[in-house]
Amino acid sequence: RLMAAFTGEPKKLDIDQCRRWAADFDSWEIVDSVADLFAETPFWRELVDGFAEDDREFVRRTAFAMLAWSTVHLKKEPDATFIAYLPLIERHASDPRNFVKKAVNWALRQIGKRSMSLHAPALALAEKLAASPDRTARWIGKDAVKELTDAKQLERLAARKT
Template sequence: MNTQEIITKLQEMASEKHKANVVKLGIPEENSIGVSTGDIRKLAKSIEKSNELARELWETGYHEAKLLAALLFDKKKTTMEEVKALMQDVISWDLCDHLCKNLIIRIKGYENLIPEWAESEMTYEKRAAFTLIASAAIHEKKLSEDVLDNYLQLIREHSADERDHVKKAVSWALREIGKRDFDYNEKALLLAHELKESGGKAQVWIGKDALKELENLVKVEGRSRLISSKSQMGKTSRS
């Protein structure tokens, strides 16, 4: 399928319900088609990866086409310069996270973007830094203590940002580091309490939000990461 055929296919898959949801994210109505992310993922499986096609889809300006494009870029052929250019166009938290989790974290050297974007004044570049930290904490099994400690320091340094979409990503990053093991659960708990007890408004919110999860984690056989005791209790009650 070429770009126009894909756009036509997306329009055929659209619903007013999903379009309303996209508009609620702050996407202009003229850039919204109205297709769920799940359906976009299914469509992506039927299309061969192509950076040329992905760029064309991205440049249509449609939100759903950008979500699809993120799944069609070949990580081995995508440069850091291209990734930075894509992020300049991001105006919603869902596209930010989708781009980070499905493309950027799979590109060699992505970790170099984290300290750079953490310093950015742009909302979604800054959110991307902490989305990448959260994603790395989940999926990168061999992260060193030095790297994780540096990520905790970035969280501390940037926890005063009061922008909603930034502070939520900072909390997410802190929680995911705290799920690595009991050593990092303790470190994350100490930082969360520090923010809650001696921080500003955004820091208090992050500390409280993170503690809801960090204080209720348990180790389960067969799982490499800690999980919520509430999740485990629910599983036990159903068995």
């Protein structure tokens, strides 16, 4: 499966094939590798939305791993696309399952590090989560705040002027 993730061509995948693969995911390593491939398909947003609502741990992780990868690789995607996913992140920030919470955290941090225009809304959500009574949301928020307020991260963002 890892070989397929590394050699797969996003334009040759179809959405049903992606869903079938996701149904068999059983490790974070597979998820994170394949999510990178899925994030470059033309239907990646539809996959994120569907996978996020799936109760299976590794399928839900796929949604947030795809978000994290897409913020890095999809340079031409407008920032508005990622702002629109902040409510999804907030909605699933209370999922206590280890592999889900880490991917939700990863997606939030990556969105906040993509550009100056995304930094403020991502940091605001991170601060809101950090103040949450929910233990998982609080962990996600505190960890994201720590990274998004790091001096080196802020310096890097300011240098990009976006």
